[in-house]
Amino acid sequence: MTNILVVDDEVGVCCVIQHLLVREGYAVTAVTDGRLAMDAVARDDFAAALIDLNLADMDGNEVIRAARAARPHMPIVMMSGMVLESGHGTPDFLGLSARVVGLHRLAKPFKPRDLSQLMRDILAHDAEPLAVATMTRQ
Numbered sequence: 001m002t003n004i005l006v007v008d009d010e011v012g013v014c015c016v017i018q019h020l021l022v023r024e025g026y027a028v029t030a031v032t033d034g035r036l037a038m039d040a041v042a043r044d045d046f047a048a049a050l051i052d053l054n055l056a057d058m059d060g061n062e063v064i065r066a067a068r069a070a071r072p073h074m075p076i077v078m079m080s081g082m083v084l085e086s087g088h089g090t091p092d093f094l095g096l097s098a099r100v101v102g103l104h105r106l107a108k109p110f111k112p113r114d115l116s117q118l119m120r121d122i123l124a125h126d127a128e129p130l131a132v133a134t135m136t137r138q
Contacts, residue, residue, distance in 0.1 A: 001039050002123060005049040006030040007037040007063060008079065009056040013108070017050060022117065034058035038066045046074055048122055050106065053080040064103070075122045081108040 004026045008014045014030040021028045029044065031037050034055045051066055053060035064076055071116070104122060106115070 001025070001027040003027040003029060003044065003068075003088045004119070005037065005040055005046040005051075006043075007032075007049065007055070008052040009033060009054070010052075013052070017115070019023065020115055024116050025117065026119070034060070034063040038070075041067045041070045041074075045051070046071065046091045048075040048077065048119065050077040050079055052108075053078060075104060077104045077106050077118065077122070079106045079108055 004021055006014055006017045006021070006028055008017070008030075010030075011032055011033050012033055018028045018030040029040055029046070031040055034057050036051075037051065040046075041123075049071075051063050051067065055063065057083050060078070060080075064078060067074065067076055104116060104118065
């Protein structure tokens with residue numbers, strides 16, 4: 001079974017994402033802080049990781065860098081609820097994602113079907129890095 005890591009310090013968000021991915025047939029390891037995420041990445045082999053940028057205990061970018069160092073080929077989805085609109089109508093996660101190569105992006109809140117499609121694309125190697133999934137509430 002394909003194992004996905006979900007990292008978000010909001011327990012409710014972790015639970016929702018975990019539920020949606022389990023319903024799609026994935027195994028999910030959900031953690032609510034960066035240190036647990038780094039331990040999980042060092043210990044387990046994940047097919048992909050969804051990592052929130054704003055974690056309570058540390059910067060999500062630190063977790064992303066550690067995950068990238070430990071698993072260079074693992075697809076990483078950078079998540080954030082702090083979305084600023086750039087001049088082109090594309091989410092700009094506070095200007096951070098433009099400097100990080102090889103990441104997919106997921107704006108919160110999102111629609112379940114969009115998360116499902118993003119994960120299918122990533123795991124099928126069809127999505128290009130930095131693909132943008134712009135999502136709204138249902």
